[in-house]
Amino acid sequence: MSAEHGHSPLEQFTIKPLIPIFIGDTNVSFTNTSLWMMLAVIGVVVLLSAGGRKMALVPGRWQNLAEVMVHWIENTVKETAGNEGLKYFPAIFTLFMFILFTNLLGMLPYSFTPTSHIIVTFALAAVVFIAITLLAIVKHGPVAFLKSFLPHGTPLWMAPLIYPIELISYLSRPISLSVRLAANMMAGHTLMKVIAGFIFVLGVGGIAPLALLVAIVGFEIGIAILQAYIFTILTCVYLESALHLH
């Protein structure tokens, strides 16, 4: 019954076209996903340009916030990928800020979370995967790249078994990267909606799910930050393995 009235916990994930655009038969409408991704980009630009405007020696509030984020990701890149990885810091930081803002904007009531859709996270993961594979091939040459799937000191008779395993393990990276982010965001938002559905149904007793919901919202904000960070740190780990090929 509740589904008919549009209160299904999964209804929040439907994509609604806001401005229908068709090129030939291809649907390229401006949807709610597009809108919230655009808002995330605008949010990142506003925050960082507000923080970088003054460049004061003693940072103000905005500058401090921007600096904390930059230093946080800079440290992560340096620790996982080494100083060589710092060359790719702008790309990684952009990725982190985009995911962080789409995740956090999704926590606003009536908003939409683009990162709860696997196609969005898969596109992000595919960009990372293709870029890092190309980087490894360009830096070390295609032969060394193909050889890197065989760990050092593998007996030759084991190679037919080890090689496919290593290859599959390499190819599964974008899958695990994208599924993890999308599943976390979707599960969290569904859970919040389900618990919220109990509040009015239970009347006065609804105070218990309300209290639980408050805790879950805090928990979800933590997950939103953490998942953006995990995506970033794994990108750094993959970057490191592409730079050193082992």
Added chain:
Amino acid sequence: METLPPTDSLKARIAKARAGSTPETGSITKDISATSRSLAYAMRLGIEFVAGASVGGVGGYLLDEWLDTSPWIMILGFFLGVAAGFKNMIKASQRLDTVADSATTQAHSITPHKESPDSERGTRP
């Protein structure tokens, strides 16, 4: 020259106040973030395994379609995928030990009262 001793005692008092105050103020947020972090890591291992198995299975299926050898490559691919998934899981859990430590210190530097990022950065390997 007479200003030196008061500065010293101030430094000592600041250190004392800091040591006393941090465990209490941070305990609740630390608890929540620690729980969510360990949950996220647990979920990560599961996904790591499933991703390996599914890539092996689906990759084998596509090769079967192409080479018309159904279902043999899919079966082989699935088992190789499971092996790859286990390998990923082991690797990820080994990595977690090192990452978890740095994530703990890093995550807390996002809170407003972070002292000096530069001195912190210098000491890290």
